[in-house]
Amino acid sequence: SQELEQSPQSLIVQEGKNLTINCTSSKTLYGLYWYKQKYGEGLIFLMMLQKGGEEKSHEKITAKLDEKKQQSSLHITASQPSHAGIYLCGAGPSNAGNNRKLIWGLGTSLAVNP
Amino acid sequence: SQTIHQWPATLVQPVGSPLSLECTVEGTSNPNLYWYRQAAGRGLQLLFYSVGIGQISSEVPQNLSASRPQDRQFILSSKKLLLSDSGFYLCAWSHGQGVFHEQFFGPGTRLTVL
Numbered sequence: 001s002q003e004l005e006q007s008p009q010s011l012i013v014q015e016g017k018n019l020t021i022n023c024t025s026s027k028t029l030y031g032l033y034w035y036k037q038k039y040g041e042g043l044i045f046l047m048m049l050q051k052g053g054e055e056k057s058h059e060k061i062t063a064k065l066d067e068k069k070q071q072s073s074l075h076i077t078a079s080q081p082s083h084a085g086i087y088l089c090g091a092g093p094s095n096a097g098n099n100r101k102l103i104w105g106l107g108t109s110l111a112v113n114p
Numbered sequence: 115s116q117t118i119h120q121w122p123a124t125l126v127q128p129v130g131s132p133l134s135l136e137c138t139v140e141g142t143s144n145p146n147l148y149w150y151r152q153a154a155g156r157g158l159q160l161l162f163y164s165v166g167i168g169q170i171s172s173e174v175p176q177n178l179s180a181s182r183p184q185d186r187q188f189i190l191s192s193k194k195l196l197l198s199d200s201g202f203y204l205c206a207w208s209h210g211q212g213v214f215h216e217q218f219f220g221p222g223t224r225l226t227v228l
Contacts, residue, residue: 033215033216035219040202040222041221041222042120042204042219042220042221043206043217043219044219045216045218045219048216090217100208100210101160101163102215104157104158106157107157
C-alpha cells in the first residue's frame with residue numbers, strides 16, 4: 001500500500017529564515033494536498049498539486065511536485081511566527097471513482113522563534 | 115460558501131459512558147464525509163467514511179460507530195467509552211464528484227476519557 005513519509009518530523013527556525021518540508025511517496029502521487037494545523041484546531045487546506053513539475057505559491061509558501069510525481073516540497077520564505085504549526089501532506093487515490101480517501105503523512109511540526 | 119461545524123469542542127467523559135459527536139456541513143450537497151482521530155497532534159487515522167445517507171464504511175475495528183441520518187449530518191457514537199478512545203476527533207467533507215479530492219475540516223473535538 002502507498003505510504004507518505006514527511007521530513008523532518010520537527011523543525012525550529014529563527015524568524016526570517018527560509019525552510020523546506022518534504023513529502024515522499026513510495027508510489028506515484030495522484031494529487032498531493034498540503035495542510036496546516038494549529039495546535040488543537042482543524043486542518044486548513046493550503047494547496048493542491050496534480051501535475052508533474054507543478055508549482056504553486058500562496059503568500060510566502062511555495063509547494064512543488066517533482067516530475068516523477070513521487071515527492072513534494074513545501075518551502076516557506078522569510079518565516080514568521082504565524083507560520084508555526086503542523087504541516088501535513090495528503091495524497092489522493094491512484095484509482096478513480098468514489099474512493100476519495102486521502103493517505104496522510106505524519107506531519108512536520110514547525111516552530112518559529114521571534 | 116461551504117462551512118463545517120463540529121460540537122462539542124471539548125468533552126470529558128468517564129469510562130463506560132456513551133458518546134455522541136456531531137458534524138454538520140452547510141453550503142454543499144451530497145458531500146463525502148469523514149471521521150478522523152488524531153493522536154499526539156499528528157497522524158490522522160481515518161475511522162469512518164460515508165458517500166451518502168446511511169452509507170458508512172468503517173476503516174478500523176474499534177469501539178466506535180458512525181451514522182449519517184441526513185445528507186449533511188455525520189454522527190460519531192459509542193455505547194461505552196474506553197480510555198483508549200481519548201483523542202482529537204476531526205470531521206471533514208469533500209466533493210462527491212469531480213477530479214479534486216481535497217478535504218475540508220471542522221474545528222475538531224478534544225475528547226478525554228477518565
